[in-house]
Amino acid sequence: MEFRYLPMTDQDKKDMLTTIxxxxxxxxxSDIPSKVRFNRxxxxxxxxxxxxxxKELTDMANKNANLKNNSSFLGAGVYDHFIPSVVDHVISRSEFYTAYTPYQPxxxxxxxxxxxEFQTMISELTGMPIANSSMYDGGTSLAEAVxxxxxxxKRKKILVSKTVHPESRAVIKSYAKGPNLDIxxxxxxxxxxxxxxxxxxxxxxxxxxVIQxxxxxxxxxxxxxxxxxxxAQKKTMFIVSSNPLxxxxxxxxxxxxxxxVVGDTQVFGIPAQFGGPHCGYFATTKKLMRKVPGRLVGQTTDEDGVRGFVLTLQAREQHIRRDKATSNICSNQALNALASSVAMSSIGKHGLKKMATLNMQKARYAKQKFLDAGFEVLSDAPFFNEFAIKLTKSVKEVNARLLEKGIIGGYDLSxxxxxxNHHMLVAVTEIRTKEEIDAFVKELGDIHG
Known part of the structure; x- marks a missing residue:
């Protein structure tokens, strides 16, 4: 029996050298000068x-702060939300977990x-008639929209609000270099x-x-x-980046x-996992259906009249002439889109509204607790589940001390x-308890002085 995948022996190396x-x-x-070769x-x-x-890798991994042993108030685009257990059961099935692009329907x-189903639910959430079959993440989806x-x-000027995620704005600027857009x-x-x-x-x-x-x-x-x-301006388009929850x-x-309308479905069924991978969505009007990057899945019937599904409107460079392509996006996030689909289906439309409401209620409870404790809040405008507070010390210093107490603090806006400077963006999701919020406010108050 030949063991092809065992490491090479000295005799193997000798036989190979002799052969060549x-x-x-x-x-x-030998053709590379010795002075530029690595000789140690x-x-x-x-x-x-x-x-x-x-053992070594486990010890290293245990040094990471995780969301099982710490309460997190960190958001800024990646959130700690409830994930139904059925999500992992479905996406771990081999027919999904190892699937490639479904070219053969x-x-x-x-x-x-x-x-x-993912497209359908995104369409319903955004109020748009068309949604594609997912993209890499919210940032690239937004840049594609631009x-x-x-x-x-046929215009070059793009107006982007500074209240759009700074990383998304950076991606927009990168994408804009090719067509020479003025951001x-x-x-x-x-x-x-x-x-x-x-x-x-x-x-x-x-x-x-562009508004978020x-x-x-x-x-x-x-x-x-x-x-x-x-x-008031003819032809100017309105692009909205939106949290689907x-x-x-x-x-x-x-x-x-x-x-x-674009965004990221990390809030549905995708854990924080150090910031990625995520799943972007892209929804638009019927007028722009043939300009959508990536591809769509369409519903049809076979020759026997049985309902079926196929890839359609694949307007990317791999499928049509490059000069006619809408994008060079060559993949999507099918597995993460599946996770989001399972999460949304499991939570249901009534559950989804309740989940969103809980985010709002708990964030408002936390904001009021901070106001009662004497903290200054950045804005009194309506908000969802994030708000900014002002500290007397640097956010980096405060977060280091919070972590010692088992609390992952908010994002450093500076x-x-x-x-x-000294402003912390605080996120409060539906899984944060009253006890966790109270402890967070107390600990931050003690540090804040």
């Missing part, structure tokens, strides 16, 4: 056996139906978009206006006011005549907004 006609491995590198051993630890390696009906707006309007950032006032600044920048060269709802500070933007401003309670962007 050289004396040693060094001869293979790598400074690495000696190899460990399997048992030793597992006759053997991929389960995968295709799951994606179709590029689509420029291609559709203009709109200021904020106390955590909401400055509508006067927005109005002053709107003109006949504006391809789109709820925004990065957790505040609920006035989409009706933004829509009215945009309406919040849409279980808030009026969907589709009802404010948004042209494109990282992206230098003018908000």
């Amino acid at each position: 006609g050289v004396e040693s491995t060094d001869e293979l590198f 051993e790598l400074n690495l630890k000696r190899p460990a056996n399997e048992a030793q390696l597992k 006759e053997i991929s009906q389960g995968e295709l139906q799951a994606i179709f 590029n689509l707006s420029a291609a559709q309007t 203009v950032e709109i200021d904020h006032k106390n955590g909401v978009t400055d509508l006067e600044h927005l109005e002053s920048q709107l003109d006949e060269n504006t391809a789109s206006v 709802y709820p925004n990065f500070f957790g505040q609920v933007e006035k989409l009706d006011r933004v829509r009215d401003l945009i309406s 919040a849409l279980g309670y808030l009026t969907p962007p589709g009802e404010f005549d948004a042209d494109i 990282d992206a907004y230098p003018e908000l």
Whole structure:
């Protein structure tokens, strides 16, 4: 019996060198000058056996702060939400876990139906008629929407509110380099978009206006006011980046005549897992159906009249002429989209509204506790489940002390907004208990002084 996958023996190496006609491995590198070659051993630890390696990796992993042993008030785009146990059971099935792109519908009906259900639920949440079969994450989905707006309007100017997630704004700027778009950032006032600044920048060269709802500070933007401003400019498109859980309670962007609604479904069935992978969604109007990046799953019937599902409208460069492609996105997040689909189905539409309501109620309880304790809050505007508080010490220092108490503190806003030094963005989700919130406020109060 031949053991093909065992490490090479010295005799194996000798036989290979003899076969290719050289004396040693060094001869293979003889054309490379010795002064640029690495002529010493790598400074690495000696190899460990399997048992030793597992112990070492476990010890390293145990140094990480996890959400099982710590209560988290960290949000800023990645949230600690309830995940129904059925999610892991379904996505761990081999037919889903190992599935590739479902190009062959006759053997991929389960995968295709799951994606179709994902599209349907995203469409219902956003109030938009069309949703694609997922994208890498919310940031890339938003950047794709920006590029689509420029291609559709034949304009170069993009107005992006500074209340949009700073990482998403960075992705937009990266994507904008290719088509040479002009990204203009709109200021904020106390955590909401400055509508006067927005109005002053709107003109006949504006391809789109980008707003986050709820925004990065957790505040609920006035989409009706933004829509009215945009309406004065023909062809300018309205792009909304939205937390889909919040849409279980808030009026969907589709009802404010948004042209494109994007976001991230990490809030449904996808754990925080150090920030990724996530699952982006992209929803839009029927008018833009053939311009959607990625692909859609459509429902049809076979020759016997039985309902079935197929990939359709694959307008990416792999399937059509490159100059006609809407995007070079070559994959989606089918497994994570499935996790979100299972979570949304399990929670149900009534449960989803209750879950969103709990986020709002618990966040308001926490905000009031902070106000009672003498903390200053950034804004009094309506918000979902995040709000910003001002500290007397650096957020980094405060978070280090909170972690010693088993509490993961909020996001340091000074990282992206230098003018908000000592401001912490606090997220309160439905799984935070009254006891955890009270303990958080007390510990932060003791540190705050």
